Amino acid sequence: MKGGYRICERVYAVGGEGITGSGDCCIYLVDCGDGLLLIDSGLGMGVERMMEVIRSLGFDPPSIRMLILTHSHIDHIGGAKRIKDLTNCEVVAHELDLQVIEHGGARTGAGLYGVRYDPVKVDRVIEGETERIELGDLEIDCIHTPGHTPGSISVLVEVEKQRVLFGQDIHGPFAPEWGSDITIWRESMEKLLGLGADILCEGHFGVFRGKDEVRRYIEGYLDYYS
Numbered sequence: 509m510k511g512g513y514r515i516c517e518r519v520y521a522v523g524g525e526g527i528t529g530s531g532d533c534c535i536y537l538v539d540c541g542d543g544l545l546l547i548d549s550g551l552g553m554g555v556e557r558m559m560e561v562i563r564s565l566g567f568d569p570p571s572i573r574m575l576i577l578t579h580s581h582i583d584h585i586g587g588a589k590r591i592k593d594l595t596n597c598e599v600v601a602h603e604l605d606l607q608v609i610e611h612g613g614a615r616t617g618a619g620l621y622g623v624r625y626d627p628v629k630v631d632r633v634i635e636g637e638t639e640r641i642e643l644g645d646l647e648i649d650c651i652h653t654p655g656h657t658p659g660s661i662s663v664l665v666e667v668e669k670q671r672v673l674f675g676q677d678i679h680g681p682f683a684p685e686w687g688s689d690i691t692i693w694r695e696s697m698e699k700l701l702g703l704g705a706d707i708l709c710e711g712h713f714g715v716f717r718g719k720d721e722v723r724r725y726i727e728g729y730l731d732y733y734s
């Protein structure tokens with residue numbers, strides 16, 4: 509397997525297919541100056557490997573201060589409990605996915621992966637449309653983008669004048685048993701298009717660079733599901 513890699517100033521890929529395991533979503537690390545931020549946690553089996561990847565990039569895993577869970581699917585939340593136990597980080601998620609993240613159940617999709625979900629306590633609950641979190645010298649916007657699940661969030665961080673968007677499961681899919689709503693998802697995608705991001709870090713398909721490419725990627729899925 510290849511290692512993690514730098515995406516742009518202070519942003520790294522530290523997990524996902526080819527890095528920690530094919531069942532994992534793409535996992536991203538942001539160096540906030542005073543502490544590290546993780547976006548999503550993967551399925552769970554790759555956590556130890558991810559810690560090695562983080563060390564190989566020159567960071568110290570106990571410096572992980574915050575873990576943002578973009579939504580309640582097992583490939584994004586499965587490693588959260590283990591990471592919290594290892595680092596004592598603060599776990600952040602939206603209130604509409606809270607029940608699933610803290611208690612598990614069919615909405616995690618764990619059955620599809622044939623794994624057991626180890627629930628995690630959420631320390632900071634996002635309730636509004638957008639919530640700004642300050643960590644180190646960065647401002648992290650958690651934006652409610654429901655559709656794939658009711659409590660899906662996207663994360664926007666401006667680093668060195670580049671707007672980096674962690675859109676995670678922009679590509680869907682949608683299922684009634686997850687509480688998906690494609691009409692609301694379209695509104696969420698319009699919200700993301702309005703952000704004018706320079707870099708998009710997606711949940712399974714990697715990194716898209718440049719405002720035009722980011723726009724094309726999101727619009728491509730709006731066309732696909734129209």
Ligand SMILES: [Zn+2]
Nearest residue numbers: 579581656677
């Ligand atoms: Zn998902």
Ligand SMILES: [Zn+2]
Nearest residue numbers: 533583677711
């Ligand atoms: Zn996913």
